[in-house]
Amino acid sequence: MGGQRAQVIDDREDRHPPGGVAIPDGPPPELVFKRRLRPVQVAHELWAARELVRALAERDLRARYKQAVLGFAWAVLTPLALCAIFTLVFHRAVKIETGAVPYTLFAYVGLIVWQFFSNTMNQGALSLANNLSLLNKVYCPREVFPLATMLVATVDMAIGVGVLGLMFLVFWTAPAATFLWALPLLLIQFAFTYGIALILSVAVVYLRDVRHLLPIITQMGVFATPVAYPLAKIPHRLQEIYVGVNPLGAVIEGYRKALLYGEAPDGRMTLIAAASSVVFLVGGYLFFKKLETGIADVA
Amino acid sequence: MSRDYPPGTIRTQQVWKRFRADQQRMLLRDRVEQAARRLRGDRGEDWRWALRDINLHIEPGESVGLIGSNGSGKSTLLKMLTRVMYPYAGIIDVRGRIGALIEIRAGIHPDLTGRENIYLFGALLGLKRREVAGRFDDIVEFARLGGAIDRQVKFYSSGMQMRLGFAVAAYLEPHVLLVDEVLAVGDAVFQQRCLDRMREVAEQGTTIVFVSHDLPAVQSICRRGVWLEQGTVRVDAGIKDALAGYRDSIEAQSEASARVGEPLALLKYEVRAGSGEETLHTDEPVTVELTLAGDYRGDATLHLGVSEGTSSPIFQISHEIRLTGGDHRVACVIPRLPLPRGRYTLWTGVYSIGKTDGGTLMSWHSAGQFDVFGPMLDTPPRAVVLAAPVFVPHQWEE
Numbered sequence: 008m009g010g011q012r013a014q015v016i017d018d019r020e021d022r023h024p025p026g027g028v029a030i031p032d033g034p035p036p037e038l039v040f041k042r043r044l045r046p047v048q049v050a051h052e053l054w055a056a057r058e059l060v061r062a063l064a065e066r067d068l069r070a071r072y073k074q075a076v077l078g079f080a081w082a083v084l085t086p087l088a089l090c091a092i093f094t095l096v097f098h099r100a101v102k103i104e105t106g107a108v109p110y111t112l113f114a115y116v117g118l119i120v121w122q123f124f125s126n127t128m129n130q131g132a133l134s135l136a137n138n139l140s141l142l143n144k145v146y147c148p149r150e151v152f153p154l155a156t157m158l159v160a161t162v163d164m165a166i167g168v169g170v171l172g173l174m175f176l177v178f179w180t181a182p183a184a185t186f187l188w189a190l191p192l193l194l195i196q197f198a199f200t201y202g203i204a205l206i207l208s209v210a211v212v213y214l215r216d217v218r219h220l221l222p223i224i225t226q227m228g229v230f231a232t233p234v235a236y237p238l239a240k241i242p243h244r245l246q247e248i249y250v251g252v253n254p255l256g257a258v259i260e261g262y263r264k265a266l267l268y269g270e271a272p273d274g275r276m277t278l279i280a281a282a283s284s285v286v287f288l289v290g291g292y293l294f295f296k297k298l299e300t301g302i303a304d305v306a
Numbered sequence: 307m308s309r310d311y312p313p314g315t316i317r318t319q320q321v322w323k324r325f326r327a328d329q330q331r332m333l334l335r336d337r338v339e340q341a342a343r344r345l346r347g348d349r350g351e352d353w354r355w356a357l358r359d360i361n362l363h364i365e366p367g368e369s370v371g372l373i374g375s376n377g378s379g380k381s382t383l384l385k386m387l388t389r390v391m392y393p394y395a396g397i398i399d400v401r402g403r404i405g406a407l408i409e410i411r412a413g414i415h416p417d418l419t420g421r422e423n424i425y426l427f428g429a430l431l432g433l434k435r436r437e438v439a440g441r442f443d444d445i446v447e448f449a450r451l452g453g454a455i456d457r458q459v460k461f462y463s464s465g466m467q468m469r470l471g472f473a474v475a476a477y478l479e480p481h482v483l484l485v486d487e488v489l490a491v492g493d494a495v496f497q498q499r500c501l502d503r504m505r506e507v508a509e510q511g512t513t514i515v516f517v518s519h520d521l522p523a524v525q526s527i528c529r530r531g532v533w534l535e536q537g538t539v540r541v542d543a544g545i546k547d548a549l550a551g552y553r554d555s556i557e558a559q560s561e562a563s564a565r566v567g568e569p570l571a572l573l574k575y576e577v578r579a580g581s582g583e584e585t586l587h588t589d590e591p592v593t594v595e596l597t598l599a600g601d602y603r604g605d606a607t608l609h610l611g612v613s614e615g616t617s618s619p620i621f622q623i624s625h626e627i628r629l630t631g632g633d634h635r636v637a638c639v640i641p642r643l644p645l646p647r648g649r650y651t652l653w654t655g656v657y658s659i660g661k662t663d664g665g666t667l668m669s670w671h672s673a674g675q676f677d678v679f680g681p682m683l684d685t686p687p688r689a690v691v692l693a694a695p696v697f698v699p700h701q702w703e704e
Binding site (some may be wrong): 030031033034035038039040042055058059061062063065066069070073141142143144145146147300301303304 | 319320322325326358359385388389390391392393394395396397404406415417418422425426428429430431432434435458538
């Protein structure tokens with residue numbers, strides 16, 4: 008069947024197909040490939056890959072704790088250890104004022120958010136680079152790899168939030184009634200974190216240098232973000248710009264107000280953070296999709 | 307343009323792909339230099355075409371072998387059909403579910419068990435969890451894992467790891483199956499199982515594109531052959547014609563290698579029909595006559611072989627000779643030539659006996675080609691690979 012309408016091209020010298028039409032020096036310009044993103048198609052593809060996201064996250068979680076005796080306790084021990092250090096340094100030595108709220112609770116809320124961000128950023132940035140040989144063979148929407156690392160970080164965060172519940176018991180306080188404000192803040196947190204992970208993951212594939220930037224960003228970020236101190240420590244006239252660049256500042260501040268102080272988050276700051284995180288997410292996604300087409304070429 | 311093709315159709319229209327040729331070293335210094343060049347308006351980029359103007363139309367159910375030497379663009383084309391790689395220009399349209407029969411050891415996580423890895427692969431290849439569960443027993447059976455399935459993969463032998471990665475891909479049920487060099491995987495038994503699986507899939511009406519350097523295997527599966535050379539389609543024809551052309555070109559290249567500075571040289575050779583006819587015929591007498599030239603004196607072994615499109619000969623015969631310096635003529639008579647119709651290559655080499663046992667006097671090389679006329683070989687069942695063409699005189703009785 009196959010060979011019937013086939014044509015034999017045998018012209019050792021000049022390699023022209025039959026009929027004498029020469030192969031041109033280059034393709035017709037109107038046929039040059041351009042990446043077109045159709046939002047509906049992209050969303051559909053991502054939805055179809057939801058099982059893959061789950062399977063990848065499951066792989067990481069299972070593998071991470073397979074030979075670790077303490078297992079999932081490690082998801083809690085890291086923020087708790089940092090929390091203890093912060094309490095000693097910032098509360099006892101620097102004397103950060105937190106009002107009626109125990110400093111340990113105050114710092115722990117910030118650390119949960121920061122830990123989530125730094126886990127997603129560090130693991131997500133390497134999620135493509137570590138799977139390059141796979142990306143060279145199997146097709147799937149590439150954004151699932153950073154997404155899966157964010158899912159892993161979300162599981163860790165959920166455990167951290169469980170521990171926060173225990174801490175409320177220890178300090179004999181209850182979360183404030185305004186805690187529902189945490190939900191929109193969570194969306195901002197996810198959008199910003201995923202946007203950063205998308206940008207870094209594809210950047211690492213092209214520029215290995217970015218890998219070496221990660222520890223620096225992590226080290227500086229924990230102090231540049233109001234984790235150990237309140238947002239108010241940042242000069243008032245700079246706060247809006249600051250939140251625009253680092254929406255996590257407003258997110259952490261908002262969580263504290265909603266969960267610990269029983270106040271609604273600052274509307275203006277939250278809106279700036281929301282707008283900024285949407286820019287990071289959409290910009291990061293477009294950046295990712297633009298560079299994604301060349302991954303197999305440089306891998 | 308937007309005609310509706312049935313699932314299993316593959317179309318490429320004027321597909322071009324290029325790679326950077328200058329991407330060897332990218333230190334900061336190079337980048338600074340590059341940036342400086344760019345400021346001067348010189349892009350300074352060196353591109354090399356990997357594929358040029360590829361136009362293919364493959365119907366649902368066809369089985370196509372992609373052949374060609376290293377660097378001819380086979381794998382690049384296959385990667386673009388898998389959608390892993392994007393073309394520089396042109397249209398690629400693959401209808402229906404695409405399955406790649408590839409060895410995905412890359413995704414194996416050593417700390418997970420075989421069972422956990424199977425589900426992970428399934429997800430990577432686009433299978434739903436329950437689809438994997440439904441085929442789980444087949445997959446384990448195919449990979450011959452048995453009781454090891456709940457053991458961590460790091461305790462598997464490397465063969466078991468390969469088979470595991472491969473088995474999941476084998477049980478996809480795609481409209482289009484893309485196969486890249488799978489036969490390097492596993493032992494002979496496993497290779498045959500892979501070929502059998504491909505035959506089954508082909509019989510179910512799945513389109514197959516098979517890339518391999520194992521030409522007999524390609525011939526055993528595919529009905530159509532596309533021979534790529536330097537990024538363009540050289541031949542698109544029935545598999546036999548495509549392979550014949552490709553084999554000829556390989557042999558034409560191997561002939562070119564000249565040996566200098568060896569003690570012996572092949573002055574001339576002749577392959578002639580024993581009957582005195584012009585042409586050689588299957589199952590009839592043939593005489594091979596060689597004339598060696600060189601100063602070497604002493605005993606030596608002369609080897610003579612015949613190959614078809616590969617470097618490994620179909621058969622090899624040898625003979626002890628005593629060289630006395632000067633030209634040496636030797637003839638070999640084969641009373642019944644066991645080769646079916648085709649074009650073959652004659653190989654020869656001479657090695658010393660005695661003090662310097664096995665020393666090379668004239669290294670093993672192809673001397674030239676000859677054509678044989680006679681019957682074609684009978685076609686074996688699909689997925690059965692003939693190691694080499696041999697004509698066996700026979701009679702059937704019923």
